[in-house]
């Protein structure tokens with residue numbers, strides 16, 4: 001598939017790099033004149049191509065947004081996604097590791113209102129980027145799960161395939177309203193790892209009974 005990335009820092013690069021190695025074509029959206037992360041990404045992986053934002057969206061089958069949450073509104077308002085899948089990798093984190101929208105609504109629902117022409121699917125958000133860079137768990141007996149949430153079933157099928165390729169068990173958590181719970185899971189992980197200094201190689205697995 002052709003995958004377009006808006007934001008190619010820690011998270012965007014880790015996902016784009018792995019999926020490019022799996023054979024996908026990666027298009028990075030250029031959104032400003034100078035971008036340190038874009039320069040670094042192209043140094044590390046010269047196979048990425050770069051297009052202006054709307055062109056990157058036009059050319060991508062699936063689009064990822066991995067910018068700071070509070071930058072997304074100004075960046076994406078007015079972009080025509082033509083009904084494509086927009087994988088929301090952002091997390092609205094507020095002061096003191098609280099929910100950035102005061103848990104009133106999820107960042108993904110907020111984003112969906114800004115970009116009604118997209119089908120937003122929240123994914124790749126509940127762990128630190130370290131678990132996206134390296135599939136250190138690939139020989140483990142239990143795969144870590146990656147929860148995702150969104151309103152459009154076909155878009156979620158696409159995202160589930162990409163989650164599998166990243167080495168995780170995709171876990172469909174329902175419609176986009178569930179994204180709020182995923183954002184709280186992020187806050188838990190961030191508190192435990194970034195604040196309490198547990199290893200960033202912390203992932204959750206789902207174990208089901210009959």
Ligand SMILES: NC(=O)c1ccc[n+]([C@@H]2O[C@H](COP(=O)([O-])OP(=O)(O)OC[C@H]3O[C@@H](n4cnc5c(N)ncnc54)[C@H](OP(=O)(O)O)[C@@H]3O)[C@@H](O)[C@H]2O)c1
Pocket residue numbers: 006007008009010011012031032034035036037038066067068069071075089090091092093124125126127128129130
């Ligand atoms: N870090 C994690 O472990 C982690 C894990 C899961 C989800 N997330 C979420 O993923 C998102 C990205 O996190 P990250 O760690 O990848 O951040 P990052 O390394 O700082 O990368 C951010 C990317 O967004 C771009 N960007 C920043 N401000 C922008 C703006 N105003 N307009 C356009 N582009 C802008 C940056 O470009 P420049 O280099 O040009 O500034 C860079 O490409 C955040 O929402 C974060 O909450 C983070």
